[in-house]
Amino acid sequence: MGTVRIGSTxxxxxxxxxxxxxxxxxxxxxxxxxxxxxxxxxxxxxxGGIYKxxxxxxxxxxxxxxxxxxxxxxxxxxxxxxxxxxTDPRQVEKLDPVVDCYQVGTRNMYNYELLKELGKTRKxxxxxxxxxxxxxxxxxxxxxxxxxxxxxxILCERGIRTFETFTRNTLDLAAVAxxxxxxxxxxxxxxxxxAGSSDLVLPLAKAAxxxxxxxxxxxxxxxxxxxxxxxxxxLNFMGMQALFKELS
Amino acid sequence: MGTVRIGSTxxxxxxxxxxxxxxxxxxxxxxxxxxxxxxxxxxxxxxGGIYKxxxxxxxxxxxxxxxxxxxxxxxxxxxxxxxxxxTDPRQVEKLDPVVDCYQVGTRNMYNYELLKELGKTRKxxxxxxxxxxxxxxxxxxxxxxxxxxxxxxILCERGIRTFETFTRNTLDLAAVAxxxxxxxxxxxxxxxxxAGSSDLVLPLAKAAxxxxxxxxxxxxxxxxxxxxxxxxxxLNFMGMQALFKELS
Amino acid sequence: MGTVRIGSTxxxxxxxxxxxxxxxxxxxxxxxxxxxxxxxxxxxxxxGGIYKxxxxxxxxxxxxxxxxxxxxxxxxxxxxxxxxxxTDPRQVEKLDPVVDCYQVGTRNMYNYELLKELGKTRKxxxxxxxxxxxxxxxxxxxxxxxxxxxxxxILCERGIRTFETFTRNTLDLAAVAxxxxxxxxxxxxxxxxxAGSSDLVLPLAKAAxxxxxxxxxxxxxxxxxxxxxxxxxxLNFMGMQALFKELS
Amino acid sequence: MGTVRIGSTxxxxxxxxxxxxxxxxxxxxxxxxxxxxxxxxxxxxxxGGIYKxxxxxxxxxxxxxxxxxxxxxxxxxxxxxxxxxxTDPRQVEKLDPVVDCYQVGTRNMYNYELLKELGKTRKxxxxxxxxxxxxxxxxxxxxxxxxxxxxxxILCERGIRTFETFTRNTLDLAAVAxxxxxxxxxxxxxxxxxAGSSDLVLPLAKAAxxxxxxxxxxxxxxxxxxxxxxxxxxLNFMGMQALFKELS
Numbered sequence: 001m002g003t004v005r006i007g008s009t010x011x012x013x014x015x016x017x018x019x020x021x022x023x024x025x026x027x028x029x030x031x032x033x034x035x036x037x038x039x040x041x042x043x044x045x046x047x048g049g050i051y052k053x054x055x056x057x058x059x060x061x062x063x064x065x066x067x068x069x070x071x072x073x074x075x076x077x078x079x080x081x082x083x084x085x086x087t088d089p090r091q092v093e094k095l096d097p098v099v100d101c102y103q104v105g106t107r108n109m110y111n112y113e114l115l116k117e118l119g120k121t122r123k124x125x126x127x128x129x130x131x132x133x134x135x136x137x138x139x140x141x142x143x144x145x146x147x148x149x150x151x152x153x154i155l156c157e158r159g160i161r162t163f164e165t166f167t168r169n170t171l172d173l174a175a176v177a178x179x180x181x182x183x184x185x186x187x188x189x190x191x192x193x194x195a196g197s198s199d200l201v202l203p204l205a206k207a208a209x210x211x212x213x214x215x216x217x218x219x220x221x222x223x224x225x226x227x228x229x230x231x232x233x234x235l236n237f238m239g240m241q242a243l244f245k246e247l248s
Numbered sequence: 249m250g251t252v253r254i255g256s257t258x259x260x261x262x263x264x265x266x267x268x269x270x271x272x273x274x275x276x277x278x279x280x281x282x283x284x285x286x287x288x289x290x291x292x293x294x295x296g297g298i299y300k301x302x303x304x305x306x307x308x309x310x311x312x313x314x315x316x317x318x319x320x321x322x323x324x325x326x327x328x329x330x331x332x333x334x335t336d337p338r339q340v341e342k343l344d345p346v347v348d349c350y351q352v353g354t355r356n357m358y359n360y361e362l363l364k365e366l367g368k369t370r371k372x373x374x375x376x377x378x379x380x381x382x383x384x385x386x387x388x389x390x391x392x393x394x395x396x397x398x399x400x401x402i403l404c405e406r407g408i409r410t411f412e413t414f415t416r417n418t419l420d421l422a423a424v425a426x427x428x429x430x431x432x433x434x435x436x437x438x439x440x441x442x443a444g445s446s447d448l449v450l451p452l453a454k455a456a457x458x459x460x461x462x463x464x465x466x467x468x469x470x471x472x473x474x475x476x477x478x479x480x481x482x483l484n485f486m487g488m489q490a491l492f493k494e495l496s
Numbered sequence: 497m498g499t500v501r502i503g504s505t506x507x508x509x510x511x512x513x514x515x516x517x518x519x520x521x522x523x524x525x526x527x528x529x530x531x532x533x534x535x536x537x538x539x540x541x542x543x544g545g546i547y548k549x550x551x552x553x554x555x556x557x558x559x560x561x562x563x564x565x566x567x568x569x570x571x572x573x574x575x576x577x578x579x580x581x582x583t584d585p586r587q588v589e590k591l592d593p594v595v596d597c598y599q600v601g602t603r604n605m606y607n608y609e610l611l612k613e614l615g616k617t618r619k620x621x622x623x624x625x626x627x628x629x630x631x632x633x634x635x636x637x638x639x640x641x642x643x644x645x646x647x648x649x650i651l652c653e654r655g656i657r658t659f660e661t662f663t664r665n666t667l668d669l670a671a672v673a674x675x676x677x678x679x680x681x682x683x684x685x686x687x688x689x690x691a692g693s694s695d696l697v698l699p700l701a702k703a704a705x706x707x708x709x710x711x712x713x714x715x716x717x718x719x720x721x722x723x724x725x726x727x728x729x730x731l732n733f734m735g736m737q738a739l740f741k742e743l744s
Numbered sequence: 745m746g747t748v749r750i751g752s753t754x755x756x757x758x759x760x761x762x763x764x765x766x767x768x769x770x771x772x773x774x775x776x777x778x779x780x781x782x783x784x785x786x787x788x789x790x791x792g793g794i795y796k797x798x799x800x801x802x803x804x805x806x807x808x809x810x811x812x813x814x815x816x817x818x819x820x821x822x823x824x825x826x827x828x829x830x831t832d833p834r835q836v837e838k839l840d841p842v843v844d845c846y847q848v849g850t851r852n853m854y855n856y857e858l859l860k861e862l863g864k865t866r867k868x869x870x871x872x873x874x875x876x877x878x879x880x881x882x883x884x885x886x887x888x889x890x891x892x893x894x895x896x897x898i899l900c901e902r903g904i905r906t907f908e909t910f911t912r913n914t915l916d917l918a919a920v921a922x923x924x925x926x927x928x929x930x931x932x933x934x935x936x937x938x939a940g941s942s943d944l945v946l947p948l949a950k951a952a953x954x955x956x957x958x959x960x961x962x963x964x965x966x967x968x969x970x971x972x973x974x975x976x977x978x979l980n981f982m983g984m985q986a987l988f989k990e991l992s
Binding site for chain 1: 303
Binding site for chain 3: 382407410412413421423426442447448456458
């Protein structure tokens with residue numbers, strides 16, 4: 001613990017990591033375009049959803065096995081590590097060839113059977129906080145990973161559910177400060193999901209850095225209005241450039 | 249929809265069902281004792297956890313495959329249907345011989361891969377509301393089951409997470425009234441998890457019936473203080489007798 | 497404590513009181529019409545706002561001193577006691593001639609200077625729970641009244657603020673059961689504000705009675721759609737008749 | 745709007761103000777000691793409670809009129825403006841000689857009769873967000889001040905009430921970014937009440953600055969463990985020195 005390596009980048013230990021990419025891998029072309037832009041900008045770790053968990057079953061569920069088929073070649077071309085969400089313990093094998101760091105999403109923080117399965121791997125895991133998870137429960141969830149021998153854990157604060165409706169979630173930066181002061185885990189922040197609108201992403205990312213977070217997870221899309229998911233909160237390329245310049 | 253049958257008992261359609269049993273199946277002796285007591289009392293459906301989801305990985309995780317081995321024989325002796333929680337899509341096959349109705353717990357309401365798997369079965373599913381699930385999200389989760397062709401769905405309100413700490417959760421009976429007025433789903437209430445203490449179970453169960461719920465799900469233990477989980481909220485036999493007498 | 501008398505009606509001690517009336521006193525004619533209807537129905541205590549607390553300063557703020565001028569004569573004609581909200585310590589003197597029971601609204605539960613002033617009176621006080629008041633804070637607020645020598649206190653649960661948006665507030669009936677089991681205070685329930693829509697009022701009122709509440713506080717209007725406040729949740733006369741018949 | 749002047753210090757408009765002082769004025773000696781320390785440090789605006797709103801009526805309620813008697817002389821000696829909370833519309837006259845900026849506390853954000861009274865004054869008002877106030881309600885509350893002609897309004901985010909218990913409240917910095925982007929009001933942050941423990945005050949204050957707040961409100965005490973209120977969250981002099989150095 002203390003630091004976790006994704007590809008050749010160290011998370012924790014005093015640096016500030018910027019992980020960025022689209023909410024979902026939507027096509028070869030879309031993913032290549034945003035990834036090459038991010039690489040040129042200096043981003044060292046990509047994110048992109050292959051299996052998506054959507055509240056509405058009629059919403060886009062991710063390209064799934066289709067993307068897994070062509071991602072190895074595209075990734076080799078890009079040359080950056082990829083963070084992607086896992087939503088089922090049976091996906092470990094499928095995702096293994098294309099994913100450098102598993103992400104456990106908000107909806108699965110309490111999915112202990114999935115955590116046990118990831119505990120058996122030796123790849124890093126970004127564990128997002130549940131919609132209404134107590135800090136105590138979040139930290140206990142890490143023990144399901146640790147029990148299996150996987151201590152490559154990065155916690156990710158992404159906003160909690162409150163009565164407020166002007167923002168999508170309420171970003172709890174005190175939780176970041178608390179966990180940094182009491183544990184050894186690297187903690188990153190996802191300001192995109194917290195805010196729910198792209199204009200709040202930069203100020204929240206700056207606040208995340210100021211409070212002591214070890215990095216941020218940012219949604220970027222070449223044309224946010226055309227994104228198949230999370231269109232309102234994705235930064236466009238210009239927004240991402242501004243954020244990268246301010247934070248790195 | 250409208251009504252769902254578990255064993256020979258119909259849930260919905262104007263009757264009030266009392267489903268009861270221990271939080272967890274702890275041993276043959278414990279399960280037999282509480283089940284025979286409940287059968288004699290007139291309870292027609294049993295509950296009992298085989299796979300348990302616990303916040304702390306060091307807490308009792310259920311007897312799991314061990315219980316599945318001996319449950320068929322015990323169940324035949326008792327002669328009542330069993331509701332039990334499923335926590336992983338890979339458990340469907342294992343649980344099939346011993347479970348008459350799957351329960352999807354609070355922690356798994358958003359586990360859509362699990363819901364898709366249960367959508368393929370034709371057994372009834374009790375879908376508990378997530379800790380902080382909007383009614384809208386809860387209803388959308390049913391569509392993952394319906395999409396697979398399984399319309400044997402019973403919703404279960406079990407309290408939501410709020411700022412209040414004197415009760416374990418805040419039982420949202422208006423959600424029950426709302427769903428009954430807008431949908432065809434049977435809705436039951438779990439007052440045990442909502443209350444978190446046994447003395448509040450009876451008044452909340454009565455309120456559930458009055459608000460229009462189709463039944464309740466009650467935790468019972470021969471000696472609550474010895475229960476391996478949820479000791480504070482389980483009714484003892486005397487408490488269960490009183491509840492059954494008042495509500496049936 | 498244990499029971500509190502409003503006019504000649506005892507609240508607490510095993511009976512179930514139905515307090516009803518318009519959200520606001522809007523005119524002599526409106527108040528007389530709804531009051532005479534309620535009296536004929538058998539309702540024994542009226543409610544009606546004279547000073548209104550509205551989130552938007554441009555919303556109707558109540559008739560205020562204008563209503564106080566003509567209420568004594570109208571009240572004599574009607575012959576029923578009146579519950580009305582007090583929103584400022586300086587209103588005690590003004591309201592004294594027309595009010596038989598003060599109501600402290602949700603927005604003022606923490607207004608301790610107001611509570612101290614009401615502690616000096618000897619009239620009953622209905623103390624509503626704050627939007628997000630802990631049960632502990634609610635009970636401590638009563639001590640501001642008790643310290644002044646006024647023990648004529650009725651607590652009123654009216655729903656708490658949560659993430660749910662399909663209902664206006666989340667009615668916390670477990671709080672009612674908890675307080676009834678631990679204290680001597682009569683507790684009533686306001687299902688109108690909790691629900692936010694008139695069709696949920698009856699099922700919630702029935703649940704309130706079943707959980708052990710000592711009464712309900714119901715908003716009624718001759719023509720709800722014309723009400724100057726809370727139009728969506730007021731019962732019309734037919735709805736009120738149905739509720740009265742079921743609950744008394 | 746846009747900027748508000750307290751004494752000779754401008755809040756808003758690109759500067760970052762540090763307002764500091766004890767939770768409560770406890771004695772001449774205590775207040776003088778902490779004030780002179782803060783003045784020497786470079787702090788330009790003091791805070792200190794004269795009338796305290798406490799959940800428990802047996803807790804210290806502030807020195808009240810006793811402090812008002814001697815504060816003018818002490819203040820002249822110190823030479824800094826004072827922010828202090830007003831808890832009753834009848835206190836305006838009493839506080840006028842000693843207060844340079846009124847603070848409306850969390851418990852009184854919905855106390856519209858108090859806001860109307862402050863709308864008639866021409867002194868600046870710091871309006872804290874209610875425990876569970878929607879941003880919409882908070883902004884509407886300012887209209888009660890504006891309607892009276894007082895536009896000297898500073899909003900103060902101090903944490904909202906959520907399910908989390910490891911922190912006293914959940915600081916909502918997205919609300920700060922939101923309000924700064926949509927309105928002209930200066931917004932400050934109270935990290936002391938949000939955190940509830942002194943070790944989280946500095947990281948949250950840094951995050952507040954980074955997110956775009958116009959200042960912070962900090963509780964300081966010569967000996968926090970001896971404070972009559974909020975002992976856990978007050979900074980000692982060394983902590984305050986560190987914070988001032990980092991943020992100014």
